[in-house]
Amino acid sequence: MIMPKQLNLLWLQSGGCGGCTMSLLNAEQPNVFDAFKNSHINLLWHASLSANPSNDFAQIIDDIRSNKVQLDILCVEGAAVTGPDGTGGFHMVSGMDIPMMTLIDQLAQKSLYTLAIGSCTAYGGMTRSNKNQTDVKGLQYVAEQKGGLLGSDYVSKSNMPVINIAGCPAHPEWILHTIQAIALERFDENELDTVQRPKFYTEHLAHHACPKNEYYEYKASAATPGQAGCLMENLGCKATQAAADCNIRLWNGHGSCPKAGYACINCTAPGFEEPGHAFSETPKLAGIPIGLPTDMPKAWFIALSSLSKAATPERIKTNARSETIKISPDMAKNKGNAKK
Amino acid sequence: MTRKISLGPLNRVEGDLDIQLSLDENEHFIKEAQVKSTLYRGFENLLTGKAVMDALAITPRVCGICSISQSVAAAKAIADFAKTPMAENGQKVTNILLASEMVADILTHFYLFFMPDFTQPAYSKKAWSDEVNSSFTAVSGKQHGLMLKARAEFLHIMGILAGKWPHSMVFQPGGVSKTVSLSEQIKLLGIMANFKSYLEQVVFGDKLENIANLQNQTELENWQHRHSFSHSDFSMFLGISNDLSLSEFGASSGQLLAFPAFEQDNNNYYRGGVFLDNQIQALATSNIVEHHDFAKLYGDKFSPVSGLTQPDINKKDAYTWCKAPRYDNKVMETGSLARQFINGESLALSLVNSTGTNIHNRMILRLVELAKLTLQIENWIKDIEPKNTFCHQIKMPKEGQGIGLSEAARGSLGHWLTVENGKISNYQLVAPTSWNFSPRDNQGIPGALEQSLAKLPYQSEQDKQMLQHIIRSFDPCMLCTVH
Numbered sequence: 001m002i003m004p005k006q007l008n009l010l011w012l013q014s015g016g017c018g019g020c021t022m023s024l025l026n027a028e029q030p031n032v033f034d035a036f037k038n039s040h041i042n043l044l045w046h047a048s049l050s051a052n053p054s055n056d057f058a059q060i061i062d063d064i065r066s067n068k069v070q071l072d073i074l075c076v077e078g079a080a081v082t083g084p085d086g087t088g089g090f091h092m093v094s095g096m097d098i099p100m101m102t103l104i105d106q107l108a109q110k111s112l113y114t115l116a117i118g119s120c121t122a123y124g125g126m127t128r129s130n131k132n133q134t135d136v137k138g139l140q141y142v143a144e145q146k147g148g149l150l151g152s153d154y155v156s157k158s159n160m161p162v163i164n165i166a167g168c169p170a171h172p173e174w175i176l177h178t179i180q181a182i183a184l185e186r187f188d189e190n191e192l193d194t195v196q197r198p199k200f201y202t203e204h205l206a207h208h209a210c211p212k213n214e215y216y217e218y219k220a221s222a223a224t225p226g227q228a229g230c231l232m233e234n235l236g237c238k239a240t241q242a243a244a245d246c247n248i249r250l251w252n253g254h255g256s257c258p259k260a261g262y263a264c265i266n267c268t269a270p271g272f273e274e275p276g277h278a279f280s281e282t283p284k285l286a287g288i289p290i291g292l293p294t295d296m297p298k299a300w301f302i303a304l305s306s307l308s309k310a311a312t313p314e315r316i317k318t319n320a321r322s323e324t325i326k327i328s329p330d331m332a333k334n335k336g337n338a339k340k
Numbered sequence: 341m342t343r344k345i346s347l348g349p350l351n352r353v354e355g356d357l358d359i360q361l362s363l364d365e366n367e368h369f370i371k372e373a374q375v376k377s378t379l380y381r382g383f384e385n386l387l388t389g390k391a392v393m394d395a396l397a398i399t400p401r402v403c404g405i406c407s408i409s410q411s412v413a414a415a416k417a418i419a420d421f422a423k424t425p426m427a428e429n430g431q432k433v434t435n436i437l438l439a440s441e442m443v444a445d446i447l448t449h450f451y452l453f454f455m456p457d458f459t460q461p462a463y464s465k466k467a468w469s470d471e472v473n474s475s476f477t478a479v480s481g482k483q484h485g486l487m488l489k490a491r492a493e494f495l496h497i498m499g500i501l502a503g504k505w506p507h508s509m510v511f512q513p514g515g516v517s518k519t520v521s522l523s524e525q526i527k528l529l530g531i532m533a534n535f536k537s538y539l540e541q542v543v544f545g546d547k548l549e550n551i552a553n554l555q556n557q558t559e560l561e562n563w564q565h566r567h568s569f570s571h572s573d574f575s576m577f578l579g580i581s582n583d584l585s586l587s588e589f590g591a592s593s594g595q596l597l598a599f600p601a602f603e604q605d606n607n608n609y610y611r612g613g614v615f616l617d618n619q620i621q622a623l624a625t626s627n628i629v630e631h632h633d634f635a636k637l638y639g640d641k642f643s644p645v646s647g648l649t650q651p652d653i654n655k656k657d658a659y660t661w662c663k664a665p666r667y668d669n670k671v672m673e674t675g676s677l678a679r680q681f682i683n684g685e686s687l688a689l690s691l692v693n694s695t696g697t698n699i700h701n702r703m704i705l706r707l708v709e710l711a712k713l714t715l716q717i718e719n720w721i722k723d724i725e726p727k728n729t730f731c732h733q734i735k736m737p738k739e740g741q742g743i744g745l746s747e748a749a750r751g752s753l754g755h756w757l758t759v760e761n762g763k764i765s766n767y768q769l770v771a772p773t774s775w776n777f778s779p780r781d782n783q784g785i786p787g788a789l790e791q792s793l794a795k796l797p798y799q800s801e802q803d804k805q806m807l808q809h810i811i812r813s814f815d816p817c818m819l820c821t822v823h
Contacts, residue, residue, distance in 0.1 A: 015381055018354055018819050019404020019506040025448065026495055026505070031488035033479050043479060047351045051456055051478030054349050081379070089653050090380040094358035095348030100379075126401040130386045169404060169506055225517035226731035252492075252499030260503030260510045261517030265397060267507075278391035280509070323519045323729060 004040045007072040007183055010060070010107065011046040011117075014091055014100045015127050015136045016078025019169040020118040021048055026252060027172035035176050039183035044069070058096060061103070064110050073179060074111035074156075076104055076139060079120040079127055080149040083135035090134050101149060104139070113182055114139065114156045115163045117175060119267055122164035122197070129273035140164075140196065143271035160189055164196040168267035171249060174201050193243070195270055202243035206256070206264045209247040210239055218312040219305050220320035222261075225280075229320025231263050233289060236280045239264035240293040342371060348378070350811065352453040352478070354405045355379065355818025357777075359811065360659075363798055372786065373793035375777045380636070380661040383823040384649045387767035392418055392736060392759055395767065399755065400507045402769070403819040407506035408441040409748035410755075410820075413769070417755040419513035421742025424734040426603065430515020432720045433501055433730065435602045435609070436528075438746070439713045439720070440497050441505070445749035446676075446710045447543075449815045450573075451476070451487045454703065457808050458580055462801035468580060471570060483542070483573060490538035496531050497717075500524055514732035520724050528721045536714060544711065545572025551711040556690035560704065574707060587700035589796070590810040592788040594697055597672035597775060598679035599623065599754060601747035602716075609716065610747060613682045614667060620682055625743060625754065628770065631664040633657070634779035641782060644756040645741065647768035661822040664778040664787060665770050673697055673788045674751030674775045675814065676706040699813040706815070738762045748772050750815045771820035789814060 013021070024032050036043060043050055044060050052060070063069040080101040081091040088099025096103070108114050116122040116139045123138040138148045140162040146152040148162075155161055165174050178198050181187040193202045210216065215230035222229035231237035239247070239257075242264050246256040257264045265279050266272045277283040283290045292301050315332040319325050342365065348358030358376040363369070383402050387395060399414040400407040412434060419426060426434070455476040463469055475483045498505035501518055510516050520528075536548060544551050545567060551574070554560050560578075569579040581587070595616050600623070602609035613623050631641045636658040638650040652658070666672070677697060680688035687708060691701045737759070744755040751772030758766040778787035786794065792810050797803045 013356070015379070017401050017404040017407075017506075019401070019407060022404045022407075022506050025488060026492050028489070028492045031485055031492065033484060033488065036479075045351075047349060047356075048354060049452060049479060050351060051459070052351065053460065054347060054351055057349055057351070081381070084651065084653055090651070091356070092378050093349065094356050094376070094378050095346045126386065126398060127381045127383075129398070130388065130390070133382050133385055134380065136381075168401065224731070224733050225512050226515070226519055226729070228519075246504075250499065251504035252502075253496040254499030255503040257503045257509065260501065260508065261519070262503065262509040265509075278394055279397040280393050281391070323731075324727065 006040045006042050008044050008070055009036070009041050009073040009075065009179070010044040010064070010071055011075040011077065012100070012104060012107070013047055014076065014078035014104065015081040015134070016118055016120040016125065018048070018077070020077050020175070021046070023169040024172050024175055027176055028253070032172070032176065035180065039180050041073070041179065041183065054095060064107060067110070071107060071111045073113050073115060073182065074107050075115045075117050076121050077117040079124050079136035079138060080104055081134050081136050082149070083133070086135070105149060108139070108150055108154070108156065110157070112157045113160060113163065115165060115178065116140070117165050118170045119166045119168045119272060122162075122166045123270040124273070125168060126273045141270055161192070161196055163192065163198065166197050166268040167244065168272070171201070171251060173249060174198065197243070197268065201245045201249070202268065204243070204245040204248055206239035206242040206244045206246045208245070210256070210258050211247070212258055214316060215320050218308045218316050220312050220316045222320060226261055226323050227321055228323065228325070231258055232282065234282050236263035236265070236278070236282050238266040238291060241291060242266040242268060244268045343367060347807070348376070352456060353812065353816050353818060355821070357816060357818050359793070361793070361798065368797060368799055370793055370796050370798050373790045374659050375779065375787060375789050376660045377662040377777065377818055377822045379818070380651060380822055382649060382651065384767050384769060387764045390764050392421070392762070392764055395757065395764065396509055396511060399769070402823045403817060404506045405445065405817050406441070406748040406750075406753070406820050408438050408502070408508065408511070409746055409753050411508065411511040412438050413744040413746045413753050413755040415511040415513050415744065416746060417742040417744030417757040419734070419742070420744060421740050421757055421759060422513055422734045422736050424513050424732060426513070427515035427729050427732045428605070429520070429724055429728050429730040430512070430732070431603045432724050433516045433518065433520065434511060435604065436497065436717050436720045437502050437510070438602065439717050440495070442749040443710055443713050443717070444491055444495055445815070446706050447487055447491050449749075450707065451484055452478070454812050455577070456481070457805065457812065460805055462805040466583070468569065468576070468583070472576065472580065475573070475576070486538070486542055490535060494531060494535040497528060500528060512731050514734050515730045517731060519730045520726055522726050525721060525724055525726060529718065532714070532718050532721065539711065539714060543572060544574045548711040548715055551708060552715055554708065555686045557694055560687065577703060577707070581700045581703070586703070586809065587695045587698045589806055590697070590699040590702070590792045590813050592673040592697045592792050593671045595670050595672050596678035596681055597667055597674045597752050598682040599745040599747055599752040601679070610679050610683050612679070612745070614672070615678070615682055616668065616670060620684070625745070627668040628754070629666055630770065631666060631781040633664070633782045634659055635663045636661055637663065644754065644768040644770050646766065647756065649768070660779045662774055662778055664781045665774050666781050669781070669783070671778070671781070671785055671788055671791065672775050674772050675702065676709045676749070677702050678751060679747055680705050680709060699809050702813045736762070748817070748820070750817055751775060753820070769823060771817070771823060773814070773816045773818060773821040776814045777816055777818070777821055
């Protein structure tokens with residue numbers, strides 16, 4: 001019997017919040033450790049999880065640098081901090097006298113696959129907002145601009161660009177399914193979208209399967225937090241533009257941002273941290289939201305919206321502006337009170 | 341010549357931590373320790389010029405571990421600024437979510453960060469070694485899979501009430517944006533029932549009520565005598581702690597700090613306060629000052645009301661990005677132990693009065709808090725009134741200030757907000773591990789962990805291992821520390 005190949009995985013953290021690791025621990029059926037075991041992933045180092053005493057870290061790094069140990073999967077969580085003045089001094093590796101950005105670069109030259117875990121690592125993320133005061137970079141992008149820490153031509157030893165598991169945080173299955181697909185040798189460049197995210201979760205919109213879809217159809221909108229209506233017209237929701245399967249896959253077994261009554265802020269997109277307006281307010285021009293669904297002609301959208309608004313049943317209009325359902329479908333049916 | 345030793349990168353803590361030890365000439369003991377936070381992101385400066393409500397999107401991302409604590413402090417700072425009360429249902433949902441984050445954190449800390457240290461080679465000759473290795477070895481220990489499953493299923497509470505965890509924007513100054521139906525309320529109670537049975541069978545080996553009702557050190561010792569070492573993970577920890585005398589290590593200044601947390605009606609479940617000069621006193625936030633002398637930041641000292649965060653990477657003698665917060669110029673310890681002691685809870689009073697602040701007491705009180713908060717979450721779920729409002733509307737003034745105080749798993753968290761022309765003009769946050777892992781202040785007095793490590797022996801492998809227990813007994817979160 002041929003033993004399945006063991007894959008060495010090393011996980012570094014830099015200019016982020018550790019939230020993607022926390023999200024990873026939410027994985028179910030199986031949990032993260034079992035998922036690694038089932039896919040024959042050998043965890044060389046993860047600062048939060050691995051057993052190794054700290055003096056092993058330098059040894060592991062040396063072994064990879066000198067090709068004694070093969071690095072199959074490099075996961076980086078958090079943006080590369082290049083400030084001040086390109087020195088990387090805002091994040092020095094603890095116990096080693098080098099900037100973390102240098103270590104990331106060195107290891108990325110050795111790895112078979114390089115994974116940017118979360119939107120910070122992919123595109124810069126929240127730390128980039130407000131004029132990027134610490135000069136953070138994504139591994140291969142800064143917001144929409146290709147380049148980043150490793151440069152636009154970078155490919156890992158498997159001839160793949162950086163795999164951007166964007167999201168703030170990334171869903172545990174987005175991370176694990178990518179790693180597991182790599183272990184199955186089923187993950188190549190065709191699996192990536194135009195900004196190098198795995199297609200399996202970005203070929204959907206966060207809007208798909210949103211439980212508020214009936215309100216959306218009629219543009220029956222919530223005006224304040226807690227109201228049941230659609231969050232797109234007033235409260236900043238970008239789910240109709242956001243590439244992610246949040247409402248299909250669901251978070252922590254049950255949830256999504258709109259399901260809990262607050263806006264999708266398009267956290268899987270490059271540059272989401274600087275929307276150009278307050279996160280929970282929809283910018284409008286002459287009363288019409290600026291950020292309409294990306295691939296729909298504006299005139300059509302406006303025409304359809306005015307038509308559907310005019311046709312909104314009383315049930316939907318009333319419920320949209322209240323915290324609890326005031327008119328249920330059975331009441332509406334019996335009263336026959338759909339608006340003529 | 342004193343030799344300097346770096347312990348970094350310290351793993352199984354949240355975020356980047358390095359500790360530099362200076363040994364005496366004979367290299368027998370630690371003369372002094374410097375705690376170094378090595379990552380600077382400048383989160384406070386991300387908020388300047390932004391819309392006030394943007395704090396609810398930005399501040400949770402300070403830290404993926406304490407994300408809800410950050411959201412709650414931000415929502416409270418805005419509520420204080422806008423002089424808005426929180427809807428009662430909003431308070432309850434907020435409390436459930438904040439307590440759930442703490443409970444999940446206590447489990448993660450105990451199983452993934454703290455217990456694996458007892459599987460290190462320094463203890464291979466101990467009678468308990470084989471059993472502890474099989475249970476708690478990092479990644480492969482048999483208790484980790486059980487914990488991760490129970491934790492993930494418990495965090496379905498987040499899915500239902502917060503949409504996701506971490507980084508939820510459900511928290512509002514007037515309450516929460518999620519309403520809860522009767523059916524959801526019942527579902528939440530079902531999740532709690534499953535989680536309680538995991539805690540009772542695996543973690544404690546006893547009813548949660550019995551753990552929560554342990555009144556003093558004697559009752560705790562009696563509990564231990566009635567249960568074998570292998571009875572539960574709690575009893576294993578008690579056995580190890582006795583064997584290694586963990587109550588004799590890790591003392592800090594003994595001065596304690598807690599902020600009020602878990603609002604309910606006009607009260608707080610944790611009342612907050614300080615323990616100074618051997619008495620519990622009321623909290624006055626005006627006594628909080630952050631010293632910059634050994635932080636790589638401009639300036640000398642600031643009240644967080646008008647604080648400044650501006651990097652000065654080449655500053656002389658500075659060795660960390662962490663400011664040194666002080667209360668009335670005193671070094672304070674904050675965390676689970678502090679908030680229960682200041683709340684007057686009898687087991688905390690008994691343990692701390694008899695042996696002070698140390699590894700054993702921090703760990704025991706954290707586990708007891710796990711039992712207490714789990715029971716309390718159930719009460720808050722039952723108290724939700726699905727027909728009442730969950731969120732009051734707020735009217736935002738153009739100018740003013742607000743303070744938002746709360747507790748995170750590892751201690752007191754405060755946000756200080758200043759608004760001018762309808763935009764945030766200054767935002768400062770002081771996090772729990774900023775207190776515990778602070779550098780020296782302007783009097784040269786070391787921070788809480790630095791004090792705990794000084795003068796310790798540093799010869800045998802067990803001596804060296806003890807440092808690791810002390811460091812992790814604070815449950816540090818380095819991402820919050822510097823922010």
